[in-house]
Amino acid sequence: xxxxxxxxxxxxxxxxxxxxxxxxxxxxxxxxxxxxxxxxxxxxxxxxxxxxxxxxxxxxxxxxxxxxxxxxxxxxxxxxxxxxxxxxxxxxxxxxxxxxxxxxxxxxxxxxxxx
Amino acid sequence: xxxxxxxxxxxxxxxxxxxxxxxxxxxxxxxxxxxxxxxxxxxxxxxxxxxxxxxxxxxxxxxxxxxxxxxxxxxxxxxxxxxxxxxxxxxxxxxxxxxxxxxxxxxxxxxxxxx
Numbered sequence: 565x566x567x568x569x570x571x572x573x574x575x576x577x578x579x580x581x582x583x584x585x586x587x588x589x590x591x592x593x594x595x596x597x598x599x600x601x602x603x604x605x606x607x608x609x610x611x612x613x614x615x616x617x618x619x620x621x622x623x624x625x626x627x628x629x630x631x632x633x634x635x636x637x638x639x640x641x642x643x644x645x646x647x648x649x650x651x652x653x654x655x656x657x658x659x660x661x662x663x664x665x666x667x668x669x670x671x672x673x674x675x676x677x678x679x
Numbered sequence: 680x681x682x683x684x685x686x687x688x689x690x691x692x693x694x695x696x697x698x699x700x701x702x703x704x705x706x707x708x709x710x711x712x713x714x715x716x717x718x719x720x721x722x723x724x725x726x727x728x729x730x731x732x733x734x735x736x737x738x739x740x741x742x743x744x745x746x747x748x749x750x751x752x753x754x755x756x757x758x759x760x761x762x763x764x765x766x767x768x769x770x771x772x773x774x775x776x777x778x779x780x781x782x783x784x785x786x787x788x789x790x791x792x793x794x
Contacts, residue, residue, distance in 0.1 A: 607787050659780065660779050661780075662779070665710065
């Protein structure tokens with residue numbers, strides 16, 4: 565079965581703290597893609613990253629970094645030196661190669677960054 | 680206009696009304712999607728279109744009727760809705776449906792309230 569679990573419903577941090585958002589997935593496929601999206605209060609889901617199952621290198625983009633570990637089926641997202649503008653709901657998603665590019669989204673983690 | 684746009688951004692309607700949501704993508708993509716996001720629920724995929732043809736209807740009630748006149752435009756026609764249909768309706772597009780690797784780009788959504 566295809567499934568994404570984001571166990572952290574809500575996280576609150578103080579500005580400049582580092583924070584890690586967890587994502588655990590289940591898939592029947594050997595080839596798959598994982599995504600992270602950010603949803604600010606305005607509602608739009610903003611694409612952050614796409615990672616395929618053959619690329620286990622960690623990725624860093626500015627203050628954002630992603631740790632992909634196939635052994636534990638996890639794709640965690642870390643924000644370094646968090647800022648108030650990072651406050652949003654973050655979604656992890658898994659795409660289905662055999663079902664019309666269907667995305668399986670986690671339930672999201674709401675991040676509150678306080679000044 | 681860039682990206683994916685949706686109109687209206689907010690909509691209040693009675694249960695006997697008929698209204699339509701509009702989505703337009705300016706990315707040259709061939710696939711478009713409708714999602715429903717209710718409070719405290721994961722995103723629900725409703726419909727998928729690829730090259731104007733519907734490829735997925737995720738057991739959506741017939742009071743929701745999609746229309747895709749071309750690859751750039753997607754509509755969701757609403758009639759005799761129920762209060763539980765109140766939600767954020769998100770439109771997305773991707774290059775196509777190839778192999779589950781296509782990133783979906785989202786619009787800002789329409790917040791619908793059914794009274």
